[in-house]
Amino acid sequence: MSTHSVQAKQRAGEYVQSISDLLIDISHQIWEQPELAFEERRAHDLLCRTLSEVGLETEPHAYGLETAFQASAGTEGPEIAVICEYDALPGIGHACGHNVIAAAGLGAGLAAASMAAELGGRVRILGTPAEEGGGGKVFMLREGAFEGLDAAMMIHPADHNLPTLTTLAVHCLKVHYTGVASHAAAAPHLGRNALDAAVLGYMNVAALRQHIRSDERVHGVFLNAGEAPNIVPMAASAHWFVRAATTQQLEELKARVVDCLAAGALAAGCVMDIEWLDPAYSEMSDNDRLLSRYQENAELLGRPFADPEVVGYVMGSTDMGNVSQVLPTIHPLIAVAPEGVSIHTPEFAAFACSDAGDRAVIDGATALAATVIDCWLDPL
Ligand SMILES: [Zn+2]
Numbered sequence: 533m534s535t536h537s538v539q540a541k542q543r544a545g546e547y548v549q550s551i552s553d554l555l556i557d558i559s560h561q562i563w564e565q566p567e568l569a570f571e572e573r574r575a576h577d578l579l580c581r582t583l584s585e586v587g588l589e590t591e592p593h594a595y596g597l598e599t600a601f602q603a604s605a606g607t608e609g610p611e612i613a614v615i616c617e618y619d620a621l622p623g624i625g626h627a628c629g630h631n632v633i634a635a636a637g638l639g640a641g642l643a644a645a646s647m648a649a650e651l652g653g654r655v656r657i658l659g660t661p662a663e664e665g666g667g668g669k670v671f672m673l674r675e676g677a678f679e680g681l682d683a684a685m686m687i688h689p690a691d692h693n694l695p696t697l698t699t700l701a702v703h704c705l706k707v708h709y710t711g712v713a714s715h716a717a718a719a720p721h722l723g724r725n726a727l728d729a730a731v732l733g734y735m736n737v738a739a740l741r742q743h744i745r746s747d748e749r750v751h752g753v754f755l756n757a758g759e760a761p762n763i764v765p766m767a768a769s770a771h772w773f774v775r776a777a778t779t780q781q782l783e784e785l786k787a788r789v790v791d792c793l794a795a796g797a798l799a800a801g802c803v804m805d806i807e808w809l810d811p812a813y814s815e816m817s818d819n820d821r822l823l824s825r826y827q828e829n830a831e832l833l834g835r836p837f838a839d840p841e842v843v844g845y846v847m848g849s850t851d852m853g854n855v856s857q858v859l860p861t862i863h864p865l866i867a868v869a870p871e872g873v874s875i876h877t878p879e880f881a882a883f884a885c886s887d888a889g890d891r892a893v894i895d896g897a898t899a900l901a902a903t904v905i906d907c908w909l910d911p912l
């Protein structure tokens with residue numbers, strides 16, 4: 533590392549420290565009022581207001597999404613995106629800690645923006661809604677939000693500092709079965725039972741699970757299972773997630789799942805309709821060079837990566853995977869909770885607004901800002 537870059541990163545760190553109260557306050561405000569996918573209006577407004585008050589060119593409601601935004605700084609040189617997520621989960625609030633992602637992304641973006649002109653780089657701060665199922669980044673990708681970028685990065689809360697989320701590609705579906713209603717006692721032979729079709733489909737998938745790869749997942753719930761026991765259910769539906777290590781592997785598994793669900797319909801004499809939900813999430817493909825830069829910067833803050841072989845992988849799916857298929861991207865995990873406290877639990881939600889969560893905001897912002905500077909001074 534050159535002295536120039538060490539000094540620039542140090543100043544970025546000092547900048548983040550100087551706005552630490554603001555960043556932590558924003559993290560807490562978003563945490564206190566959790567908003568679901570595509571409904572993150574308060575978080576969107578709060579982040580946009582903060583960006584424009586600092587004087588950044590800010591575009592609210594960007595790329596055709598009400599709760600997406602973009603802000604940018606710099607006029608020449610490599611252009612790097614830092615990502616803010618801010619959606620919560622139904623029932624358990626910020627149990628994925630996206631309030632920490634938002635505040636860390638904001639802090640990194642502001643620190644980088646304050647030095648962009650001087651260092652000859654550009655930064656784009658992207659507010660990406662609906663990571664938890666809505667796929668905001670995929671829609672933003674289609675609308676050009678990531679065009680012209682040299683790299684994109686974000687941090688994600690976890691119970692360890694880890695290089696990445698071990699991701700699976702995922703495609704979700706809703707299956708609707710239609711049968712024939714009839715009186716369940718007076719004329720059962722005239723009925724065709726849509727609930728039977730759904731249950732048989734479910735059981736077929738349960739049998740399939742014994743014969744899929746260890747990194748594949750299929751899991752579902754019933755959405756509609758009939759109206760009353762004395763009416764043969766004429767409609768039933770289920771919601772399934774199908775996951776595999778790669779998009780290609782996923783296509784093979786999807787075909788097998790459809791066969792299972794269709795066999796249920798065939799057995800029960802019902803009609804099946806499958807609705808694939810847009811968008812599918814791709815697997816994450818981390819850029820090694822970018823990741824090693826982040827790793828070095830995080831280590832300087834006392835956050836060396838744990839070995840996932842030892843502490844365990846954090847599995848999941850993210851729309852950042854789709855971004856990573858298009859440009860150099862990283863999605864490192866930052867510890868906000870003690871070992872063993874899993875994301876998507878009420879316990880994790882509490883840690884996302886704790887001292888540890890606040891430290892992750894500041895360290896995450898600092899490490900991301902330093903990594904942006906690396907990309908400016910020594911393009912990937
Ligand atoms: Zn999550």
Ligand SMILES: [Zn+2]
Pocket residue numbers: 628629630663688
């Ligand atoms: Zn998350």
